[in-house]
Amino acid sequence: MERSALDSVYQELILRHYRNPKHRGELEQPDVVIPMRNPVCGDDILLQLQVRDGRIEDIRFSGHGCAISQAAASMMSEKALGRTFEEVHPLAARFREMIHGDEAAARDRALGDLRALAGVARLPRRVKCAMLAWDALDEAEKKLERNHAEENGEV
């Protein structure tokens, strides 16, 4: 990893999200709450969503983490808010590809600000930091589906 890789990760946009994260906090009446831990470093995230008809109407996250995980969570929350899970899926998939080193994904304009995290692909021990909030979002969708299935007596 050269200096430029570091500079590209620890750039102003990331640090701005780290210091002033969007949607940090907790919801009063969340529909789904997902705690998730990064076993590598012990960092954690608590993701809370309000969801109506598959659309994410409100989102908050709390917990402890590094600049990469906090910025990733903050940026994820901006992308997810107001969208349906269906609408978020392609973005999440593209982001995952970028973090795992897909160079075409790193140039994909659809990712917008999320491209600021492209340098993480060159920091293999930090991939989980960037993915933690997205993994939590994924888990939230699965939990809502399970809850829905239970309510309908399908389990």
Added chain:
Amino acid sequence: MSTASIASPTATPLDAERIRADFPILEQTVNGKPLVYLDNAASTQKPRQVLDAMDVYYRRDNANVHRGVHELSNRATEAYLAGREATCRLFGIEDSGELILTRGTTEGINLVAYAWGLENLRPGDEVLLSVLEHHSNLVPWQIIAQRTGAKLRFLDIDEQGRLELSALDTLLTERTKMVSLAHVSNALGTVNPITRIAEAAHAVGALVLVDGAQSAPHLPVDVPGLGADFYAFSGHKMCAPTGIGGLWGRRDLLEAMPPFHGGGDMIEWVDLERSTYAMLPHKFEAGTPNVAGAVGLGAAAEYLRGIGRDAILAHERHLLAYCIERLGEIPDLDILGPRDLEERSGVVSFTLADIHPHDLATILDGEGVAIRAGHHCTQPLMKRLGVGATARASFYLYNTVDEVDKLVDALHRARTLFGY
């Protein structure tokens, strides 16, 4: 532990440059910068003397031990025994039957927890640990406590990360059967007064197990002279390979304990229904042992003995004092652990402003500086200290003052990157 002959902290008796020539791995650059390896509390590098001994073993002598009558098996057996003997010489162990070769500290602690604990602990008995223990000295006891009904009790620490020894009198009772403590904290570097604690533990009839993972490499420990009953250590933290370590135990205790693992090499005679067990230390060394590891451990022990452990300690104290002084120049940098350098080993745990330790470690890596960041496998300690994680630099005999300067420069760069 004998620390009488420590040189003044302003002088270092080691020629670090000459020592560095023994460690080929240190000659490389990382991310375009000379490697500055300051993660020695996690694992240490290996000198040529260790690498060569293992290479010769595999190229010339390799075979299984103890059973063959052919030439190579004889050589392998001799090499294995010689590795144990050399390790005993380093640690002042006169009866080599008291040194069981293990995979490392974790296996040594598990050996005592299972073989001694399952046999001896009863409901209501207590095992005394401390809040600064590594997970490897917590989890085995949690498992054994659940199985036996024994209770775990914990020594607390003060704000400098030192054990609250004033609580010993109330924590040690006739119910206390085992006291298991780190000699040196891997996260903070605190050196615990084991001899004093062992005296108090023995006074109530408890046994004492010492997690020596962080003291065996750095302090001139006379293991049987420490006053404990068991002492576990790892080879890879003292210039030897991974996958080898040792457990020293008092002969009478080891003889009274049932085996930990069953298998070949640990038996005297086997019938279908029952077996008799081999003499110490073989009773606790089931299966084909890590012969090459033992060869490496012996070579590492000879290497460290040749340099002198008092000299290594003095060198690390010198680096520690210099490092703490230089880190003091960095604004918003907080150092954890004892302020009195006599109470700590060559480990410096710190936090820097609001920069997460993992970000620090990544930025330092970009400057070629390898440190550890995280919870250091001491999650309860981090919780007790009210920090999520720390950055940790840790020294060994091959580190230099110049490398401390490079660490400090890299930390200044991290501050700049984070807009300070």
